[in-house]
Amino acid sequence: MVKLTEYSNKNDYLSECNKSLINKFIKYLFNEVWTKKNIGILYNFCIPSLKSFSGSRQLQYSDEEYIKEIIYKLAAFPNIKVQLHETITSGNEKDGYKTSTRWTMTGKHHGPSIYSDESGQQVTLSGVSHKYIKIDNHANNSNNPFQGIELVENYTLYNELQLASQLNMDPGTLTNRLHASSYCGEEKNIRHIERRIDKDNLPTLNLEELTNSPENIIKSYVNEVLNQRYLDSIHKYCSASFKYNDCEENKQHDVNQYQNYLLMKISMFPDCKFHIDEIIYEKTNDNILKTSVRWTFLGTHEGYGKYGPPTGSSLYLRGISHYHIKEDKFKEKWSFYNELDTLKSLKLCVEKMDEDINEDKHDPKEADKTDKFLPYLFY
Secondary structure (H helix, E strand, O other), X not given: OOOHHHOOOHHHHHHHHHHHHHHHXXXXXXXXXXXXXXXXXXXXXXXEEEEEXXXXXXXXXXXXXXXXXXXXXXXXXXXXXXXXEEEEEEEEOOOEEEEEEEEEEEEEOOOOOOOOOXXXXXXXXXXXXXXXXXXXXXXXXXXXXXXXXXXXXXXEEEOHHHHHHHOOOOHXXXXXXXXXXXXXXXXXXXXXXXXXXXXXXOOOOXXXXXXXXXXXXXXXXXXXXXXXXXXXXXXXXXXXEEEEEEOOOOEEEOHXXXXXXHHHHHHHOOOOEEEEEEEEEEEOOOOOEEEEEEEEEEEEOOOOOOOOOOOOOEEXXXXXXXXXXXXXXXXXXXXXXXXXXXXXXXXXXXXXXXXXXXXXXXXXXXXXXXXXXXXXXXX
């Protein structure tokens, strides 16, 4: 229970009351929609021009499209169960509130979907939902504590490739289905990627400036480690007991394993650049700064790795990461992005290669190149 006497002014008190209300609202919404299947309740909160995306779907500007996505998922997994792990909330009454929730869903595939017909397979999927919420406190009443809440934006990310694997579905087949269906729109055209290092515009932060400022810590880490490639500096930002939770293989990595993991990723996209789109955070009673970062990854597939030989294809990847920061060090990190988006981008390049090779049918050696490439891409 939030008490007015604990705050120096009324605005701070109101902000904390709203954050508490939003956390209750998130639990309420997940339960009503995913457990009880009261889908229609979303119309009470979503604005008509709701901005959203889910998985590998295109960006939408309609509450109807957002609700349609939920209907598809519930029809495919009607007995779905949801566990909420944590919700990070930040903001104020004037600007609105940003909230980021980590969750895990389990259920059986008992209905038709873009993935396949009913398979009966049990699936477990972890992801994150990032929302922008506005509250009109004058509209609240005792009969409906959530009256006055508006959902303005919703971004949901999970690894769709992991879901396909649990349904025993070939990733290449799924990629073909998504491209052939209006269910998945074309991603924006990717411009030429800027040089990853712009030394004149990089922030120069000393240790004092990093102290107790999660926003500065995150920005400094992204610039120094990810974009400037000073990978040994990762030890400056991560605690000795640091754990990284990988959404691709559901594995935990310590700080040294995480350093190698980053190196492998960068080697496949050597010109890659990370852009920070948004940072929100809140402080817990045990002095942990729970921080959510929405980011964009740009890169060109010019190196070898799990996706096979270089294709020269450009990649635009959206992601959301949660950090637990204590004493100015990362204690734990979770990252969510859709690996299927990577395969979609690379497959487009493979299809173009296939067209070019088939134009020269008189040379069987050339025509055989695509067949040898595909197993690397979709394994």
